Every structure is written in structure tokens, then in C-alpha cells.
Amino acid sequence: MKVLAADIGGTKTLLQIADWGENTPQVLAEQRYLSGDYSSFDDLLRTFLTETSSTGNGLRGACFAVAGVVTQGVATATNLPWRLDATHLEATFELPQVVLINDFTAIGYGIEGLTPDDFAILQSGKPEAAAPQAVIGAGTGLGQALLVWQEQTGHYQVLPTEGGHVDFAPQGKLQIALLTYLSRQLDHVSYERVLSGGGLVTLYHFLKETSGMAESPALKKALSEGDQAAAISRSALEHGDPLAGQALDLLVQIYGAQAGNLALACLPRGGLFVAGGIAPKILERLQAGGFMEAFLSKGRLSELMQQIPVKVILESKVGLLGASRLAMRLAYEQL
The missing domain is CATH 3.30.420.40 (ATPase, nucleotide binding domain)
Known part of the structure; x- marks a missing residue:
């Protein structure tokens, strides 16, 4: 065929x-x-x-x-x-x-065709067979989808969403300041505006303008020469640049929070999968704790969140x- x-x-x-x-x-x-x-x-x-x-x-x-x-x-x-x-x-x-x-x-x-080696586990949780699943992934934009088991076919049916465009809900003083900063520029501040390749660039410029931290000459040069998001990520992960590192940490926290919001919306006890082009490239940052801390920080429902399996898809x-x-x-x- x-x-x-x-x-x-x-x-x-x-x-x-x-x-x-x-x-x-x-x-x-x-x-x-x-x-x-x-x-x-x-x-x-x-x-x-x-x-x-x-x-x-x-x-x-x-x-x-x-x-x-x-x-x-x-x-x-x-x-x-x-x-x-x-x-x-x-x-x-x-x-x-x-x-x-x-x-x-x-x-x-595509998830159905993957093997265990195609995932990095952020939280094992307590997976349930035939339970709903969900996918979230940041790349050029921010995508989300739901998966519902169909007994008659023996496969999951995938339901598309435009959940990446829901309103950005800031957590803490820094993110509230970020929302205020972006509201001066945009009519609608969605999660995609801060949780994507372009979003990382936005976070970097926000911190550069508001934190008082100095921009390194090497990163300034890299930003003028090519892919700005890649330059920021590389500077954070490979060169330990403080400003780039803070921007990446902020993206990871927002990523975890929105993944948690998606999980609360559909209770994917079959697993929540983190896809997209960004996650595999910043896997060590996702595994450092900031992502799962924000994912689990759901007040009275934090214990429920601990039951949901969370995996990063490594297969591009x-x-x-x-x-x-x-x-x-x-x-x-x-x-």
C-alpha cells in the first residue's frame, strides 16, 4: 500500500x-x-x-x-x-x-508507531490503558491535541485543537510583568506568543529590557547573524550565558504550567506527551525540575497531577x- x-x-x-x-x-x-x-x-x-x-x-x-x-x-x-x-x-x-x-x-x-526508546520520561505517573491522552509541543508555534480511545477500531482518534492560542495566564510577579510588557505590543497575548521559538526571543528581550542584566557581546553578535532562538538556546546550554539562561528557564516554567493546564482540561491518564522541535533540544533543562514543578503546581489538585505520565517525544x-x-x-x- x-x-x-x-x-x-x-x-x-x-x-x-x-x-x-x-x-x-x-x-x-x-x-x-x-x-x-x-x-x-x-x-x-x-x-x-x-x-x-x-x-x-x-x-x-x-x-x-x-x-x-x-x-x-x-x-x-x-x-x-x-x-x-x-x-x-x-x-x-x-x-x-x-x-x-x-x-x-x-x-x-504517530505516537502509536513509536517505541520506548523514542521517549524521555519526565514523570512515570500511573498510566491507565485506553484512557485519554494529550499532546503539547512548542516549535515555530504551539500545538495541542487530544487523543480518545475508540474501542471499535482499537486505535486512538486524535482531536485537533487550537489550544496554543488560549490566553496567557501568568504565574508570579515576573510573569505578570511579562504580560504587562506584551500587552503594550499585542491585542491578544496567547501562550504561543511566549511558548515557541519566537516566544523565547520575546522572553530574552523582555528580560534584557527589564532585568538590568547586561547582554554579552558574543550573543549580541550571534543574534544579528542568524536564528535568534537557536542562538539564545545555545548560549544558555553551551556557554552558560546568564541572560539567555534566565530566558530559557522562564520558557521551561511557562511550558510546564501550560502542559499542566492541558492535563487538567482533559485528564490524560494515558499520558501527556511533549512534542515539537524545541523539547528534544532543551531536554536537560526540562529534566532539571522547572518544567515538572510548574506542571504539578495546581493547588488542591497537585496530587492528581502526580498520577499523569509525562513523556518527551524524541523522534523528530x-x-x-x-x-x-x-x-x-x-x-x-x-x-
Whole structure:
């Protein structure tokens, strides 16, 4: 069963053709592209299919995961000027079936295909079989999804959300000052504004302007030359930069608090999974305690929070795996 899958993010897009056997895919072709290099997904997909023309024949279906809102077969990317239409893609590229899903929906479907080595455990908790699960992940944006067990299929159904855009709820004087700072610049301060790659940059500039701490010349130079979030994270983790370290610690605390908010909203006794591009890169900071301290700090319900398993997903292609897995399932349903 040969299918086409894509994981479309604001920074990068992964495309893959896989041939599924019995619940196991054989990857026939896979490419990574910088999303910003293409004016539309059509242009990118055309490039990929041209480059892989020898393996692209006989496709039975396609599933494209998009970092954005998906409604009735149309997806609008949140951090890209792209609009995808399933019907248009089927006709333009002669694909038998195209399904568009949210990128965190894809991550949810990909979890089933992971192994224990693909996770780092932050809290073992008391996992319950067939109980709800949840996913949260910071990267270019902030994504969240819910997973609900379906007895008739023997699989989890993934429910997408836009929970990353809920109101930022500060904890403590520093975060209250952060909200005040951002409210002068933004009409709506959501968690994504402070819990993402761009959010880390925002936290750094907030602390630089309000803490009185001096910016190191080396980091100032790095910020002017490339990926600012990566420069801040690297300076904190590898060089011990105090200002960058405080910004990263603040992000970790906010991350843990919002993961806890998500857990309270759906009680994922089957596990809460931390996904996205940032978590694996700052794993040592997540394991240092600030994340779980904020996660558990829920007043009268702190004891309940201790029962929820919390794991970091280490496999960077989990979204691509999930999109491919769903394309396979839907293609089999058409037989």
C-alpha cells in the first residue's frame, strides 16, 4: 500500500513516499525542504514528485499535516502564506485521495508507531490503558491535541485543537510583568506568543529590557547573524550565558504550567506527551525540575497531577509517521 505523506511546518516541510506492509512502512523516498523557499505548497509538492518520479507511481492515497487550521478539506497555514485545498490537490496532481489534517493531529497518530526508546520520561505517573491522552509541543508555534480511545477500531482518534492560542495566564510577579510588557505590543497575548521559538526571543528581550542584566557581546553578535532562538538556546546550554539562561528557564516554567493546564482540561491518564522541535533540544533543562514543578503546581489538585505520565517525544519525524499511518488506514478503507 503506497502512500504519500507530508508534515508541513512554518520552518520546514518533510515529504515522504512509503509502502506499507502489515502495520510497518518501507520508506521509498523522503526529502526535507525549507518552507519559506516556496510560494505555495503546490510548488513544493511538484518539486518533490518530480525528484521522486521513479517511486511516485501507484499511490493509493495522501495525507498532508499542516501547522494551521483545517476546515472541510481546506487548510490555512498559521505561519506561512499557504492555502491547501484537498480537492484541488487531488485534481492537480492526479492523487486518488488527499486528506488534510492539523500537524498535531498527525503527531497524535504517530505516537502509536513509536517505541520506548523514542521517549524521555519526565514523570512515570500511573498510566491507565485506553484512557485519554494529550499532546503539547512548542516549535515555530504551539500545538495541542487530544487523543480518545475508540474501542471499535482499537486505535486512538486524535482531536485537533487550537489550544496554543488560549490566553496567557501568568504565574508570579515576573510573569505578570511579562504580560504587562506584551500587552503594550499585542491585542491578544496567547501562550504561543511566549511558548515557541519566537516566544523565547520575546522572553530574552523582555528580560534584557527589564532585568538590568547586561547582554554579552558574543550573543549580541550571534543574534544579528542568524536564528535568534537557536542562538539564545545555545548560549544558555553551551556557554552558560546568564541572560539567555534566565530566558530559557522562564520558557521551561511557562511550558510546564501550560502542559499542566492541558492535563487538567482533559485528564490524560494515558499520558501527556511533549512534542515539537524545541523539547528534544532543551531536554536537560526540562529534566532539571522547572518544567515538572510548574506542571504539578495546581493547588488542591497537585496530587492528581502526580498520577499523569509525562513523556518527551524524541523522534523528530513523528508527525510524518502519523500522516503516513493515517493515509494508509484511509486507503485500506477504500478497498
